[in-house]
Amino acid sequence: MNITALRPKFIGCLEPLADIFIRLKITPNMISSLSLIAGLITAYLFFIRFFRAGAVFLVISAVLDLVDGTVARKTGRESKFGAVFDWIVDKYVDSIVLLGVALSGIAIISPYISINGVNGYTLDFAVVAFAIIGSLMNTFIKPVTYAEVGFEKREDGKIDDPLERVGFFGRPETILFLVAGGIIYMPVAVVIIAVCTNLSALQRIIYLYRHL
Template sequence: MGGAPSFHGISMVNITKYRDRLIHCIDPVARLFAKIGLTPNQLTFISLMFGITSALLYVLQHTYLAAGMLLLSGLFDFIDGGVARINGKTSAFGAAIDWIIDKYVDCLVLIGIAFSGLADPRIAAIAIFGSMINTFIKPVTYAEMGFEKKENGKIKDPLEGVGIFGRPETAITLIVLSLLNQVYWAVVIIAIMTNFSAIERVVYLYRHMRGRGKT
């Protein structure tokens, strides 16, 4: 597919929009892991293990430890991209599996909270739905409308900055409110804001991509 459409007029941003700036802040840590010899995929796997541990700790209602494990999961997820860039080992598989692992962690943690009794399982289900659909919009857009630009092995597009509440905001909300013993409200916020962000993306696509397709 050629002649990929351009995106303009983004009105709202999220933390992901600044990922490229932030990733350079962890370069010293990424270089350390690169020197040790850990590959980006190994770091992604470590991120998954911390995410699973976080989910299990939420089930057991150890919220402080769960928040700590979720923070470590996010940090390793962030570092893997830096290692890939430093080593020049970006790959289509690595980019895809990183995306998949991210959603596994998000969903497992919310499922763990639902089983823990710390939040209403019905609200947790809405939060999971919002998290998934907010992400699902992007691959649908790439497949149906076309977008090929990549940086460091990952698709790079302004849709990253559309929607006020993305994956980083979800993790930060869970971590901070878990430390404040307010897991219930964290899930409520995630349920509302992820779905709101999904609507933002749909509205954006309607306004800017209506009538356009792959060329």
């Protein structure tokens, strides 16, 4: 069980916003591009340590990511490229936002641990790198499975598969903790993301091993 299971409810709440984009004749791919731009702004704001402002733009990016699919469905603009582009944007946003945290130079674990010959900044950057790897791998497992196993059933323009509901910590949880970290305390959020995304990826691997 994860937040992804609640996606239909979130999308339902954003229907009025989708209708506004439709009236303005803004295409789904344009909305995905706006989501990417909001993510880039988030990364920059995190980089300069404006974490609360960054959290706001990250919420905007996440909302736009939910709206693009609704607009595509309502306007009949669902396409395979749009689904792929949406995935690409998601991973660019996740990676560059976490990279912004890494480059900000905030202390994550260096105040609590020291290793001979390794400075604090290197240790903190390593934690964020681990979070980026976990975020990417947690998602990368899915398209590899699509290619090897052949999931083809689509729902709202995207492939529907069991892995969507496997893994306790996916992209929505990552976004939620980054927003919370921006508002409250980023170091704890990054450590949680680094640990949980990789454990979630392992959970998906075990699921695939048992079922395939």
